[in-house]
Amino acid sequence: MEDTQRVLTWEEEEEHAKVDVWKYVFGFVEIAVVKCAIELGIAEAIESHGSPMTLLELSSALSCDPSHLYRVMRVLVHLKLFKEITTNQLGSKGYAQTPLSHRLLKSGENSMVALILLESSPVMLAPWHGLSARIRGNISNQLFEEVHGEDIWSFGAANPDHSKLLNDAMTCDVKAAVPAVIKICIEVFKGLETIVDVGGGNGTMLRLLVEGCPWIRGINFDLPHVVSAAQDCDRVENVGGDMFDRVPKADAVIIKGVLHNWGDDDCIRILKKCREAVPKDTGKVIIIDAVIDEKYEKEDKKLAYLKLMLDMVMIAHTNKGKERSLKEWEYVLGGAGFSGHTITPVPAIQYSVIQAFP
Numbered sequence: 279m280e281d282t283q284r285v286l287t288w289e290e291e292e293e294h295a296k297v298d299v300w301k302y303v304f305g306f307v308e309i310a311v312v313k314c315a316i317e318l319g320i321a322e323a324i325e326s327h328g329s330p331m332t333l334l335e336l337s338s339a340l341s342c343d344p345s346h347l348y349r350v351m352r353v354l355v356h357l358k359l360f361k362e363i364t365t366n367q368l369g370s371k372g373y374a375q376t377p378l379s380h381r382l383l384k385s386g387e388n389s390m391v392a393l394i395l396l397e398s399s400p401v402m403l404a405p406w407h408g409l410s411a412r413i414r415g416n417i418s419n420q421l422f423e424e425v426h427g428e429d430i431w432s433f434g435a436a437n438p439d440h441s442k443l444l445n446d447a448m449t450c451d452v453k454a455a456v457p458a459v460i461k462i463c464i465e466v467f468k469g470l471e472t473i474v475d476v477g478g479g480n481g482t483m484l485r486l487l488v489e490g491c492p493w494i495r496g497i498n499f500d501l502p503h504v505v506s507a508a509q510d511c512d513r514v515e516n517v518g519g520d521m522f523d524r525v526p527k528a529d530a531v532i533i534k535g536v537l538h539n540w541g542d543d544d545c546i547r548i549l550k551k552c553r554e555a556v557p558k559d560t561g562k563v564i565i566i567d568a569v570i571d572e573k574y575e576k577e578d579k580k581l582a583y584l585k586l587m588l589d590m591v592m593i594a595h596t597n598k599g600k601e602r603s604l605k606e607w608e609y610v611l612g613g614a615g616f617s618g619h620t621i622t623p624v625p626a627i628q629y630s631v632i633q634a635f636p
């Protein structure tokens with residue numbers, strides 16, 4: 279995509295830098311204020327009120343001190359999470375929802391609450407303090423393990439509340455991604471009678487998939503402690519196990535947001551198990567993950583940045599996980615013995631659909 283913006287002079291950049299650097303001083307404040315909004319239930323209060331709320335209405339509904347709430351709302355309005363609109367001819371103002379604040383509702387198809395609460399939890403924030411030590415190689419363990427004494431999946435097995443938050447957080451992402459995938463890639467699922475979702479978490483992806491493609495039956499496959507808390511759903515069977523040992527057989531495997539948690543060697547091991555689980559002549563493995571466009575040619579800048587942030591998250595929270603470029607995907611797919619693949623970027627989200635053929 280051609281960049282039509284004029285290149286700034288050093289002096290102009292210097293002027294911007296004076297203000298821009300504060301983003302790195304107080305960047306965490308945005309997350310803290312959004313977390314505060316979620317915990318106070320601001321979006322719920324305005325939603326159940328049914329129309330814009332004045333400061334006094336909102337502070338009384340939330341049992342908050344109006345002067346403090348006013349300051350929080352001033353930031354949230356500045357961030358365009360909520361908007362302040364004139365509600366009558368006398369010029370009274372009220373706070374109203376936006377598409378972003380709808381994502382701060384605890385329930386609902388667009389909710390991102392669990393994901394925000396997970397990533398801003400003390401458990402997930404703690405490893406970030408060791409990022410430079412990890413990059414220098416002063417910490418050989420994964421950062422998460424260094425801080426919590428075990429990897430993220432064992433930690434989840436021992437801490438059911440954290441495991442639930444993690445699975446609920448993944449559900450937020452699935453609800454945003456799967457309808458977009460089905461819309462652009464319905465052909466991928468035609469002709470499949472059975473599909474196994476490897477690392478399928480609480481089964482939300484398969485629920486949405488069998489709803490969108492009613493000809494499919496699914497197997498939700500994940501670690502035993504994860505599937506034991508999975509939801510029951512018609513035409514979906516929950517199976518516990520370890521993807522490094524075996525993957526249940528089906529016409530196709532789908533695997534979303536799992537391979538980026540692992541280094542190349544582990545990825546190849548997982549992909550080999552996936553390849554062995556599907557018929558050699560008609561089967562396929564459908565990978566839903568990010569593909570980093572290293573040339574930044576055709577990409578939306580916000581999505582490109584999101585993928586780079588996700589890549590940092592992989593360093594903080596996994597051992598050798600990473601977001602992969604096209605070449606890196608080709609390497610692991612080739613290493614796992616696939617004969618060919620196609621890649622379809624899904625518009626407006628960070629993922630591509632990679633179909634790999636045995």
Ligand SMILES: C[S@@+](CC[C@H](N)C(=O)[O-])C[C@H]1O[C@@H](n2cnc3c(N)ncnc32)[C@H](O)[C@@H]1O
Nearest residue numbers: 448477478479500501504519520521534535536
């Ligand atoms: C980042 S989550 C992705 C969940 C879901 N696919 C999604 O996209 O929302 C990774 C999943 O891999 C599962 N997992 C980790 N190790 C596993 C293993 N050895 N065998 C099966 N599943 C595993 C985790 O329990 C978790 O549900």
